[in-house]
Amino acid sequence: MVSSMKNLIFIALVSWFIAGCASNNTSVYSQLGGQPKVEQIVDNFITEIEFDPIMFEYFKDSDIGRFREKMIEHLCFLTGGPCEYTGDTMVQVHTGMNVTESDFNHGVDLFIAAMNKADVPHPLQNKVLAVMAPTRKEIIYL
């Protein structure tokens, strides 16, 4: 009786271990390396914007300090990190800017450049872009 109970516990523990190894629950945020990498990407993105006439036009009257803080929170939140996003909604922020599809795509290119300069491997870049993709419709032509 005792030994069959021990067998059951043993089987349960082995199954639990195998299930744990097989599943990959690691967030994109942790795969990136957490907060320092998120901040590095956003800082690189701000540098890209500063040197880009098309994007800078949109940001010329913005409080870049606030943008940095909210963008870091937003990226942390979207990638599954332990952050609360305290900024305005994407629709609220981008309404009135009338961001065109081609300017949006251009912004994505700059974001990719920011990830390249932060040494984010390409497969991981795709995961970051995948979590950001649904925001597209909340940003363009508003």
Ligand code: HEM
């Ligand atoms: C080309 C595309 C985009 C343009 C031109 C653009 C432009 C802007 C500008 C000018 C601001 C500052 C608004 C202000 O000063 O009040 C802003 C804020 C922000 N944007 Fe975008 N944006 C673009 C795409 C995105 C994307 C793809 C994301 C994230 C998925 C994003 C996330 C944010 C966040 C989190 C803020 C700060 C919100 C806040 O201050 O409460 N933006 N954007």
